[in-house]
Amino acid sequence: xxxxxxxxxxxxxxxxxxxxTTSVPQSIRDAVAAHRxxxxxxxxxxxxxxxxAGLAVPHWPVEWGGRDWTPxxxxxxxxxMQLAGVPEPLAFNTSMIGPVIATFGSQEQxxxxxPATANLDxxxxxxxxxxxxxxxxxxxxxxxARDGDDWVVNGQKTWTTLGQHADWIFCLVRTDPTAEKRxxxxxxxxxxxxxxxxxxxxxxxLDGGFEVNEVFFEDVRVPxxxxxxxxxxxxxxxxxxxxxxxxxIARIGSTKRMLIEAKEHARGITVNGAPLSEDxxxxxxxxxxxxxxxxxxxxxxxxxxxxxxxxxxxxxxxxKLRGSELQQAATELLVDIAGPLSVASFADEESxxxxxxxxxxxxxxxxxxxxxxGGSNEVxxxxxxxxxxxx
Amino acid sequence: MEFSYDDEQNGLRxxxxxxLARAYGDSEQRRRVVGTDPGFDEKTxxxxxxxxxxxxxFAEADGGMGAGPVEVxxxxxxxxxxxAPEPFVEAVVLAGGLVADLxxxxxxxxxxxxxxxxxxxxxxxxxxxxxxxxxxxxSVTATEDGGAWRLTGVKEPVPHGARADLxxxxxxxxxxxxxxxxxxxxxxxxxTGYRNHDGTRSAxxxxxxxxxxxxxxxxxxxxxxxxxxQARARVAYGHEALGAMETALTTTxxxxxxxxxxxxxxxxxxSLTFRAADMYVSLELARSTxxxxxxxxxxxxxxxxxxxxxxLQASRASRHIGKEAIQLHGGIGVTAEYKVGHYTxxxxxxxxxxxxxxxxxARLAGSVGEQQTVDALQ
Numbered sequence: 001x002x003x004x005x006x007x008x009x010x011x012x013x014x015x016x017x018x019x020x021t022t023s024v025p026q027s028i029r030d031a032v033a034a035h036r037x038x039x040x041x042x043x044x045x046x047x048x049x050x051x052x053a054g055l056a057v058p059h060w061p062v063e064w065g066g067r068d069w070t071p072x073x074x075x076x077x078x079x080x081m082q083l084a085g086v087p088e089p090l091a092f093n094t095s096m097i098g099p100v101i102a103t104f105g106s107q108e109q110x111x112x113x114x115p116a117t118a119n120l121d122x123x124x125x126x127x128x129x130x131x132x133x134x135x136x137x138x139x140x141x142x143x144x145a146r147d148g149d150d151w152v153v154n155g156q157k158t159w160t161t162l163g164q165h166a167d168w169i170f171c172l173v174r175t176d177p178t179a180e181k182r183x184x185x186x187x188x189x190x191x192x193x194x195x196x197x198x199x200x201x202x203x204x205x206l207d208g209g210f211e212v213n214e215v216f217f218e219d220v221r222v223p224x225x226x227x228x229x230x231x232x233x234x235x236x237x238x239x240x241x242x243x244x245x246x247x248x249i250a251r252i253g254s255t256k257r258m259l260i261e262a263k264e265h266a267r268g269i270t271v272n273g274a275p276l277s278e279d280x281x282x283x284x285x286x287x288x289x290x291x292x293x294x295x296x297x298x299x300x301x302x303x304x305x306x307x308x309x310x311x312x313x314x315x316x317x318x319x320k321l322r323g324s325e326l327q328q329a330a331t332e333l334l335v336d337i338a339g340p341l342s343v344a345s346f347a348d349e350e351s352x353x354x355x356x357x358x359x360x361x362x363x364x365x366x367x368x369x370x371x372x373x374g375g376s377n378e379v380x381x382x383x384x385x386x387x388x389x390x391x
Numbered sequence: 392m393e394f395s396y397d398d399e400q401n402g403l404r405x406x407x408x409x410x411l412a413r414a415y416g417d418s419e420q421r422r423r424v425v426g427t428d429p430g431f432d433e434k435t436x437x438x439x440x441x442x443x444x445x446x447x448x449f450a451e452a453d454g455g456m457g458a459g460p461v462e463v464x465x466x467x468x469x470x471x472x473x474x475a476p477e478p479f480v481e482a483v484v485l486a487g488g489l490v491a492d493l494x495x496x497x498x499x500x501x502x503x504x505x506x507x508x509x510x511x512x513x514x515x516x517x518x519x520x521x522x523x524x525x526x527x528x529x530s531v532t533a534t535e536d537g538g539a540w541r542l543t544g545v546k547e548p549v550p551h552g553a554r555a556d557l558x559x560x561x562x563x564x565x566x567x568x569x570x571x572x573x574x575x576x577x578x579x580x581x582x583t584g585y586r587n588h589d590g591t592r593s594a595x596x597x598x599x600x601x602x603x604x605x606x607x608x609x610x611x612x613x614x615x616x617x618x619x620x621q622a623r624a625r626v627a628y629g630h631e632a633l634g635a636m637e638t639a640l641t642t643t644x645x646x647x648x649x650x651x652x653x654x655x656x657x658x659x660x661x662s663l664t665f666r667a668a669d670m671y672v673s674l675e676l677a678r679s680t681x682x683x684x685x686x687x688x689x690x691x692x693x694x695x696x697x698x699x700x701x702x703l704q705a706s707r708a709s710r711h712i713g714k715e716a717i718q719l720h721g722g723i724g725v726t727a728e729y730k731v732g733h734y735t736x737x738x739x740x741x742x743x744x745x746x747x748x749x750x751x752x753a754r755l756a757g758s759v760g761e762q763q764t765v766d767a768l769q
Contacts, residue, residue: 001400001461002393003686004769009392013768072392076768083764256764263760283756288703290765291680291755295704297767298679302394318672384671385664389644 013076016055020084024049029085033257035359037209038087040123040165046087047120056089057118061102064114071304079297082253092124092161093117095248096241097170100188104229104237113190125193127157127171127215128238135379137172138183138235142217144173151175151189151227153197153220159373163200163213166193176232188234191222207362208346242375249374250323252297258330259290265337265356276337289329296322315388317380324370324377331364392768394682396461403462407469410438415473418730424476425590429554431476437509445483446507449491454504460623460688464630464681471634474730474737476591478514478551480631482506485624486513486559489570493607493616498572502557514555516546516573516596517617524746526568526618531598533562533571540605541579542571542598550744552594553584559606560598567612571603578602589740590733621745622698623688628741629681629698629705635741636677636708639716639734640670646720646731663719670712677708683767692769696758699751700765706748709738 005013021029028042050056051065059074060066069077081088098117101109116122133140142155153173163169171189179185193200197220202210229237263286266277276282296319303313335342338357345362347353371377385391396404414435415421424432439445448463449455456462463484470479483506490502490513505511522529531544542562552558558573558580573580579601584594607613644667647658657663684701688694713735717724724732742748 001396001682001686001689003683003690003692005392260763263763267760277760280756283759284752287756287759288752290759291700291703291752292676294683294700294765294767295676295680298683299675301392301767302679302682305392305394315675318675321672322676378665381665381668382661384668385658388671389640389664389667391644391647391658391664391667 009072009076012073013080016077016080017084019053019055020081020086023053024084024086028087032085032087033261034355035363037211043087043090043165044120044123047089047093050086050089051119056120057094057098060094060098060114060118064098064102064110065118072301075300075304078248079253079256082251083257085257090120090123090162092126092166092170093120093122096126097124097190100170100228100237100241103240106225108225109190109228123162123165123167125160125163125166125169125215127160127169129159130156131158135376137238138186140172140174140186142171142173143177144175144187144189144222146175146224147221149224150221151224153189153191153217153222155217157215157217158203158212160200160213160215161211163193163215164202164210168192169198169215170228172234172238175234179232183235185232186234186238187231188228188237189222190226190228191220195220195222197221206365206368209362209366211366250296250300250319251327251370252293252300252323255293255323255326255330258327258334259286259293261356262286262330262333262337265334269337269339282337285333289326289333292322292329293326296326317383317388320374321377321380321384327370328364328367331360331367334360335364396465400461400465404465404469406442407444407466408472410435410442411469411473411475414438415475418474418733421474421476421590421733422727425586428584428592429551430586430590430592431478435475436477436512439477439479440507440509443507444479445487445509446503447483449487449499449503449507453491453499454507455491456507460626460685463627464685467627467630468634471631471636471737472638474635474638474733478512478591480624480627481514481550482512482555484627485620486515486555486557488620488623489515489559489616490572490606492620493570493613495608498604498606502572511556512551512554513557513559514549514551516549516552516558516560518546518548520545520547524750526621527614528561528563528568531560531562533564533569533603535564540571540603541600542573542603543600545595545597547595548587548593549596550587550591550593552596553582553592558596560596560603561613561617562603568614568617569610570606570613570617572606573598573601573603587740589736591740618695622695625698625702625745626681626684626688626694628744629677629684629701632705632709632738632741633674633678633681635734635738636674636712639712639731639738640667640674642731642734643667643670643716643719650721657719666715666719670715673708673711677704680704690769696755699746699754702746702751703748703755706742706751709742710748713738 024046028046057065058067058069062068101113130140144151144153172186173189174185175187176185197218199216201214203212267275269276300319303315338360341353341357342361344353345358347358443456444466446455447458451457487506519529533540533542556575560571560573561568579599581597582594584592587593648656650657681701684697687697716731717735720731723729
């Protein structure tokens, strides 16, 4: 039991902080801080800056660019990155398909995909959810039938985040419709988004942005060598991948940054002759959120320290559950501080409404997603009740 | 930053857990013990002393074990786990802590050695009716006449005030708060003990020109020292609450599996299991914060602020878990015959000794603009 960081970890934190605040372009970090939608080019530029410094895929195997850091160092890396407003390396690449290929892929797949995936030379998107397979992912119906040396894919995916930028998709498909357990007949296929038969339809979200898509497959031919691991074992890879998705999903650094913003903005608004930042109810609300966030960060530190052998600590479900709630609470706080200005979401350049107030409500509405994706919070409660409490 | 216990600390936990399981493994035993004065078991108190636990945080020169706040936290957690009514936090951490911090060499040797051996039970007489969780004294006064000090006024409720062999009393001296030692058999001292809702005991303690000995040699105001000792007690209470919350949760989970209604065990109802999951979330978040606060005490950091943070988190969790534990049990949860409600009662008492969650939040809110962020890593 020890409070302080070791001198090595302290030096590591300083190194990360310096890098993130000096080597990633300010314009990109400003865009993140302002909750603006990033362009594809900004994502790529930021990830390549990280990759060039060996900071894009530290959790990968060392031979593919990993850093063999301690869990605490990975935590510091992620939190400092979020605190500095650096866009995180694309999760679909670095947290999802990269580790799956590194663990289950063939040598050819590793050589072909991993370096390009780390550097965002290939932009991946996730073909998991379907209109009738959300939290109940195993009920997915997109099929792949073998025809000579190819798989032929038919069906539909949805909620495909940033699919409009994607070069490739990793896609769960049903390869054995007769399997007794529906989890058993699923495989994981990789194919380019410009393969004939793939079409994409953007879905407009409440915030006016286009972040997710529907993807349709009509007789899409995928070479057999693009199947990952073993046929009909895709469910195992999906579970492995979703476990990784949950790590770091608490986004503590990002919420911390929003609370810093909230305090700043509250200083600039006057209520009955005094700054809103001195209103007793407002200060109590912020103080309670700060304390909740501290509790979450400390829990994350306990969890990372005890996640031996790559298996997530059971309490990692707490991180997803509480992390999403606090992200949402912080966006809600910003809307409330903006008050009457919060309705002016799409004001034009002539408007005097500050940018933070304009984006506050769209962010708040957009962030409703965080308790839904990555295993909805209800799924997390099911996991806690079942695997931790034995209920 | 390191959150794991070493072998020696794990060994301590096992030993304390085994001793307390013998005493209170059966919750009926606790009911019997709290049914008669002094509200705890003198024999168990003696066994805690024999194990060295009552001198745990004190210097070896003062008759203690020279252990740290982590060891104290382990004992407090095990106390809470079985709801042992022995006044460990009250006597060792709070009253003993004040003597350790402020006492002269002679006072420390006399009080702490006897406390460690289980021969002397000290209690902190501080609360006064009409005030609420302040570190300073309000109306009890101390006056000096030719080097002799006398106290006048009333302290109430004083936890374990009737049984205590020695009272550590806060009193006003020309507007400053100072501490005094008053033996239980002092002249002009009237003590009226009674039972608290959680089975522990408190007392009305009245001083009528009661002779008292100043704690420590100086003449300076001791409010800050009271604040700090109370902060350490808040953290230790946090651990006692963690132990109690954990038992309340596991008891509830077991009950959901065993109890059948509508022909199925209750854990078939998602509306119930989800609520148990939320209790787990509250417990783990509180655990992280309280453990961290103990590390802050250990590192002699900003103990008062850390204790406020721990108190806020533990208070919210205690109320959530305590109330849900009863609700998920149903009617049996409000009976005195079944154990779970007693956990809620004790958690409620801890929450209101030394300041509750809203009280801590008000203090934290007062300084929210002073720091940009709250950093866990130091």
